[in-house]
Amino acid sequence: MKTLAVGSGKGGVGKSTVTVNLGVALAKMGYRIGLLDADLYGPSIPIMTGLREMSPDTTVDGEGKRKFLPFQKFGLKIISLGFFLDESRSILWRGPMLHGMLQKMVSEVEWGELDLLLVDLPPGTGDVPLSLGQILKIDGAIIVTTPQEVAMVDALKAANAFDQLKIPVIGVVENMAGFQVPETGETYAIFGEGKGEELAHKLGVPLLTSIPLLPAIRRGGDEGIPSAFHFGDEGAGEVFQSLSSKLISNNV
């Protein structure tokens, strides 16, 4: 099993959206995919997969230890910190608490056989990647950014953090590229343009894809049905199919 982290530097660039849709697209290709949502501050995966306010079942392993069973949905095995927290409460995490929680999440889940574990990191370069780097062997990372200067600068920081943790960055995904008006076909670069390409160039890695601002993608997230799961609607499915093919051909 390989482990691929998805990070961003800046929050709100669509990291969780990319992670869940990439996972669904890879699962459609026949890979056995696990999804670990390690975003302690705002675990969005339960909402995006329609598993809000649900708690995973447990089982007992060969050594008599209790293990959590990931949810199986959209072809993915899914575990989120959100399953263990009250959605409306917030925890003011201090570092050591967080480290313990992550360790629990990683060691007490019965994933079964997986080809790839996708890890949705929190934005920023705080305790979580540092702790996860100690707990898990992470084989590579992709960085999600938007076409904005401020997002690119933070993405460079995230890349630098992965570098310090000796995790190779294997590619960049640009999200929220131009919005195309459905009626006229005109495209508006609301969040700017070109920074995904520039970031990939600076890091010496490929730009894996540039995802347009498709309301269907956002809607899929809010409604709990990842848009990569059903094709057609505004072409969102194809975007993630192409991303997953590119990842595979890059030998991940």
Add this chain to the structure above:
Amino acid sequence: MKTLAVGSGKGGVGKSTVTVNLGVALAKMGYRIGLLDADLYGPSIPIMTGLREMSPDTTVDGEGKRKFLPFQKFGLKIISLGFFLDESRSILWRGPMLHGMLQKMVSEVEWGELDLLLVDLPPGTGDVPLSLGQILKIDGAIIVTTPQEVAMVDALKAANAFDQLKIPVIGVVENMAGFQVPETGETYAIFGEGKGEELAHKLGVPLLTSIPLLPAIRRGGDEGIPSAFHFGDEGAGEVFQSLSSKLISNNV
């Protein structure tokens, strides 16, 4: 002097953009405004105010202690953690390190006379608000969100964190509301709609404003000239003028 924190729960919702433009609009009304950028992971204020890669001057106070002088620009006094960090490097902050750095920032800056100190918090509910709540007396907080469900859920968490820290939430700002196509006037709710109002209702506080997706606001941030500073262009200045008037009339 009053201190107002700007938080968000979810990252990338435009918290720094709202903070800096609100500050500029209040300064234009004649108030003496300080801006403390406490976003350790991705301090965006230096970019948004054209102060990238600059370092503040120092002075010596009456007791012989070295103090940092905030930059004065766009009518604001500005201090950012970004001034003390290398933009391309990232620091994997552990909690205690972070606490020390914040304490330094708060105690070693010579703000002079201020009416209001705006504090741009990092997204999430981690160590920073917890530490700042111990270091500074914060009089109130505003919460920035987008019209998305996933942003609202995180915003509720942020509100809950402020509640635990006994900091009253005084209002909600919705950012990234509809995009209006300049040529046709047609509006597209790319990020959904209505969640700012719903959040304000849940928290029992006013929705201070709903800011449309104006490319001019994003551009102002990337170019280092807050759009509230110059009027006219797509009406961005008016949006923040109305927000600042509403804040004042809400007796902040």
